[in-house]
Amino acid sequence: MTEVAGTDVARVVIVDDDRAIRWVLERALAQPDLEVECIARADTSLTRLIEDPPDVLVTDIRMPGIDGLGLMARLRQAHPDLPVIVMTAHSDLDSAVASYQGGAFEYLPKPFDVDEALALVRRAVAHARERRRPITVPEGLNTEIIGEAPAMQEVFRAIGRLSHSHITVLINGESGTGKERVAQALHQHSPRAGKPFIALNMAAIPRDLIESELFGHEKGAFTGATAQRQGRFEQANGGTLFLDEIGDMPAETQTRLLRVLADGEFYRVGGHISVKVDVRIIAATHQNLETLVNEGRFREDLFHRLNVIRIHLPKLAERREDIPRLTRHFLAEAATELSTEVKVLTADAEAHLTRLPWPGNVRQLENTCRWLTVMASGREVLVEDLPPELRASNHSEGVQGDWRNAFREWADHALAEGHTHLLEEAVPDFERILIETALKHTGGRKGEAAELLGWGRNTLTRKLKTLLPALADE
């Protein structure tokens, strides 16, 4: 870095063939402690950059001549500590992972916020320079994960950062949000990629079979054990074991799992010789494990062992911007599966799908696309072609759908927790919310509020006394 009047000035080089991006970044980075140079293409400046490297390089991926990853590779060969920020308009998992594997300091999906870009450059300047050993991702093992939403970009970053690691990961997210897919991606972009990826869903196996499923059994270990059988741990040796719905793991199995994680060895059910394994664990759950720990339903020590790195997958309704691309992807996939032409959504139908609440998340959207591929009559899918339960909702009902689903979830949860007399619990809340909202709309005028609610004035007065006594006498 150059010393200028007592301050360190860092030299930042921006490489992008898009003039608008160069313009925006040059302005964003016009700071006293930064000296910015913009370059439109990498090939003509390569020799100069190698001879006189900047402190930070910010580069686009797709460019004519040498692309961003090529540029990064050439520069980092000569200057392994040079932090590189890779920008890309094609924000997909592969470019994120490729950037990290090429040794990028950070990955910046376009469009970005200028403050975010500046903060990142500052971080690159200030941070210790990282060195990363490049590893290659085996061909044909690309797990496509679609996600341009910021929360998905976080997930891609995590996958990229973890791509050299064997560390245990805990994935949180509702059912159908893509937890298994992310687990596969973590495996495929890890040093274990050539080894097996074995998935096991705790909620799907009868409890008394879980141990033998995980650890295998010896011949005669229990009725029906007619031959020795390898468990999932053995099958996953050298690779990754994905334990889905870990919150449903029975207590005894939790204890055994903890021991395997600590010792790296276990006994088959009915066995006396220990089996050594090297397995990376990725666990997933839609439940809140901390709550399960507090309720004594999940071992705290196991929780801490699993909770080393946590990845959160947002609900589909929290990443609506991804719905159009996901839909196109699933329609194309369904068409291939069913050997038929690819359906195309009209703009209205796409907008409609984008507004729905999707309680079943990505899996529900995927199933809807299969349904459409079979059921829609023409190549173009209109709103009328959507399945009846999705068609019924129009825009304002999109919001209504959200509360109905939240309400459904509440009821489900309350029942699961053993509540009874749900109506007694729910109806007063329901009425209270309606009264409060109506009063808000009428500026507190009760007569008008009663009318909005469809009650007589006396009914409202009576309800206020029991439900909202503070407002009753005003």
Ligand SMILES: Nc1ncnc2c1ncn2[C@@H]1O[C@H](COP(=O)(O)OP(=O)(O)OP(=O)(O)O)[C@@H](O)[C@H]1O
């Ligand atoms: N971002 C994504 N891009 C493309 N496909 C996706 C994405 N997320 C999920 N999918 C697909 O959606 C389906 C459901 O995903 P997945 O099985 O990974 O969800 P899950 O969270 O593990 O569900 P569960 O908890 O019910 O097992 C799968 O077919 C998966 O391939």
